[in-house]
Amino acid sequence: MSFARVRALVVVGVLIVAAAIVVGVAVIKDRQGGPSTDASKCAEGSVMADAKLPTQEDVKVTIFNATNRAGVASDVANDFMSRRFKEAKVVTAAPNPPANKINDVVAVIRFGPSTVGAAWLVRAYFLDQARPEFDKARQDDKVEIILGGKFKQLPTTTEVNQAIAQLGNPELPEGTCAKDEG
Numbered sequence: 001m002s003f004a005r006v007r008a009l010v011v012v013g014v015l016i017v018a019a020a021i022v023v024g025v026a027v028i029k030d031r032q033g034g035p036s037t038d039a040s041k042c043a044e045g046s047v048m049a050d051a052k053l054p055t056q057e058d059v060k061v062t063i064f065n066a067t068n069r070a071g072v073a074s075d076v077a078n079d080f081m082s083r084r085f086k087e088a089k090v091v092t093a094a095p096n097p098p099a100n101k102i103n104d105v106v107a108v109i110r111f112g113p114s115t116v117g118a119a120w121l122v123r124a125y126f127l128d129q130a131r132p133e134f135d136k137a138r139q140d141d142k143v144e145i146i147l148g149g150k151f152k153q154l155p156t157t158t159e160v161n162q163a164i165a166q167l168g169n170p171e172l173p174e175g176t177c178a179k180d181e182g
Helices: 003-028 072-082 113-124 157-167
Strands: 047-049 060-065 087-090 107-111 131-134 142-147 176-178
Touching: 047 113, 060 072, 072 087, 072 142, 107 113, 113 131, 113 142, 113 157
Parallel strands: 047 176, 060 087, 060 142, 107 131
Antiparallel strands: 107 142
């Protein structure tokens, strides 16, 4: 083996070790975290909310079709089920507000305190173009999706993953505190 080849291997080895050290330090010193979970910091009248980002397997959605295209909600429900959501149910009852009030949006996402993290995940499936509506009185474990007039189709898995990364950690709605995980 020539001296030049040995020198090249040494340089590559040093670069690999340096990269490993930089990655290790970055991971150890990472201070990113989710919302505060200290219940003593909750303001009076605040509601405890679950802001933990779930996996698709833990999310239940109810879908309303407020578009003027028949069968869109069923197609979206099938798409959510193929993406491993726990439940994707289509409801044919008229959403509140009426369809003519949401013609200018892609979708409206309604959720309560127990589904803050789930609604955050669902927002990524609409590339953060859906209008969130939080109701702190809701007690169910489902996220409602009202498909609006500007809805075309759900994005690809890659686009959803990019949207999740761009959204970051779930943010607590006003008037809520993070539910203690322990």
